[in-house]
Amino acid sequence: MNYERTWSFDHYDINLFADDEDDIEGRFEIEAICQETGRRSYITNLNLVISEFIHAALGEDFGEVEDSTLILNVKGQLEILVEHSVKMLDDYDWVKRYLEPCLDMDRKAGEWEK
Numbered sequence: 001m002n003y004e005r006t007w008s009f010d011h012y013d014i015n016l017f018a019d020d021e022d023d024i025e026g027r028f029e030i031e032a033i034c035q036e037t038g039r040r041s042y043i044t045n046l047n048l049v050i051s052e053f054i055h056a057a058l059g060e061d062f063g064e065v066e067d068s069t070l071i072l073n074v075k076g077q078l079e080i081l082v083e084h085s086v087k088m089l090d091d092y093d094w095v096k097r098y099l100e101p102c103l104d105m106d107r108k109a110g111e112w113e114k
Helices: 047-058 077-089 092-108
Strands: 002-008 012-020 026-034 040-042 064-066 069-072
Touching: 002 077, 012 077, 012 092, 026 077, 026 092, 047 077, 047 092, 069 077, 077 092
Parallel strands: none
Antiparallel strands: 002 012, 012 026, 026 040, 026 069, 064 069
């Protein structure tokens, strides 16, 4: 499975990337880009993303996060995670209420790249 999609919200663009290299190991990333500043960050390792996306879709046994890339090692997990993530990111109200404020706080902490 190779999947890539972009959402544009009020303040951020969100890119979701997913691919599996050998049908067993999958890679999953979510990147946020601030529309005002152009700063960007891979947000896969934010607590909100881990709890609302990864744990909600896969439970506690999901592989490991290397830098900001989630490495999945069980066949079928990537498809489940992508399906759940798309559903979450398609929910404009959830993004507005929870994700964008979380991104604002993370960006203000200063770790976003130009």
